[in-house]
Amino acid sequence: MSKVAGFLSPLVADETSAEEYLVGFRWPAGVLCPKCGATDPSVRSQDPPLKWRCRSCRRDFTATTDTAMHRSKIGLAEWLAAVWSWDTRPPVLACELGISAPTSRRIAAALEMTEQPPGEGRLAVLLTQHHDLTEAMRARLPATLQPEDNPIADLTSGQRTVMAVLRNRPRGAEAEKIASAAGLTVEHTTSCLEALSSRGYARCEEASVAWGYGSLTVPLWSLDLNDECILALAFLPRRPDPVDRSLPEQVPPEFWWLFWSGSHAGDLRLPEDAFQVACTLLDGPDRVAREWALRCLPVESLQRCRGMRGYDIDPLASAIDAAILERSIA
Numbered sequence: 001m002s003k004v005a006g007f008l009s010p011l012v013a014d015e016t017s018a019e020e021y022l023v024g025f026r027w028p029a030g031v032l033c034p035k036c037g038a039t040d041p042s043v044r045s046q047d048p049p050l051k052w053r054c055r056s057c058r059r060d061f062t063a064t065t066d067t068a069m070h071r072s073k074i075g076l077a078e079w080l081a082a083v084w085s086w087d088t089r090p091p092v093l094a095c096e097l098g099i100s101a102p103t104s105r106r107i108a109a110a111l112e113m114t115e116q117p118p119g120e121g122r123l124a125v126l127l128t129q130h131h132d133l134t135e136a137m138r139a140r141l142p143a144t145l146q147p148e149d150n151p152i153a154d155l156t157s158g159q160r161t162v163m164a165v166l167r168n169r170p171r172g173a174e175a176e177k178i179a180s181a182a183g184l185t186v187e188h189t190t191s192c193l194e195a196l197s198s199r200g201y202a203r204c205e206e207a208s209v210a211w212g213y214g215s216l217t218v219p220l221w222s223l224d225l226n227d228e229c230i231l232a233l234a235f236l237p238r239r240p241d242p243v244d245r246s247l248p249e250q251v252p253p254e255f256w257w258l259f260w261s262g263s264h265a266g267d268l269r270l271p272e273d274a275f276q277v278a279c280t281l282l283d284g285p286d287r288v289a290r291e292w293a294l295r296c297l298p299v300e301s302l303q304r305c306r307g308m309r310g311y312d313i314d315p316l317a318s319a320i321d322a323a324i325l326e327r328s329i330a
């Protein structure tokens, strides 16, 4: 257990405090029945794992019932360590947590399915996932996929990193931006991009990108999403981009065209004009702009928008609620 304590923050030293933490995180206002939502269940067991029985629907439950962590082979302290871990490749998890290779693959798949960076946001998703993550993960891969089929076993770590960055940028990106996201020099990144290009995984195209109300022509690298590249991606561990939590001061120029001419988007200032910006982008035709707004605009502006007519219809309403919840937790 000392290994787990050293691996993680001082948050959880052992199974009992891990369970305590999880109960407080899952039910901040008191334990609720996961099935019917009734409050004040009777306590069935005081020893770990804590067990309750719902007074209303009579169901027994624990802190992990109906979550991705239910009936897991590893303890909650290990789960929390994995949830806070940046490097979630199965061999790393297996080594750091002292767990078996198959278990580490299941944990890594569960973490990847959350599509969240390390921390409480990732934990929040794990707590709401009822389905069997192993099955969900398997369904995304060809049935016959074997480790020896791995087409990227011979890629260098730089090439893998660059490929992972490209996956997070479906619209393509300039080599300098990829280098900065990958934490590599521009020269190294360029040579990785060229290697990926010669294998047919990446391509470079002159693209016209929106800049204010006009456009610029720049060389953009992106993944060449042919079958081989998609198979390769199945073997590439997902590394979430670190989330930038600082609030922006301006609407990015590529979204300016979404604002009608009555207001010049270049004059909009954040956070002062955040509400107006939120109203336009959340409801607009550009999905990337909407995601930027959900991730970057002040939470209060999202909340104010959410209360207005037109923003209370799914799927927009759910997307706003999810963003507010995630960012309030984080």
Ligand SMILES: [Zn+2]
Pocket (backbone or CB within 6 Å): 033, 034, 035, 036, 037, 038, 054, 055, 056, 057, 058, 059
């Ligand atoms: Zn109940």
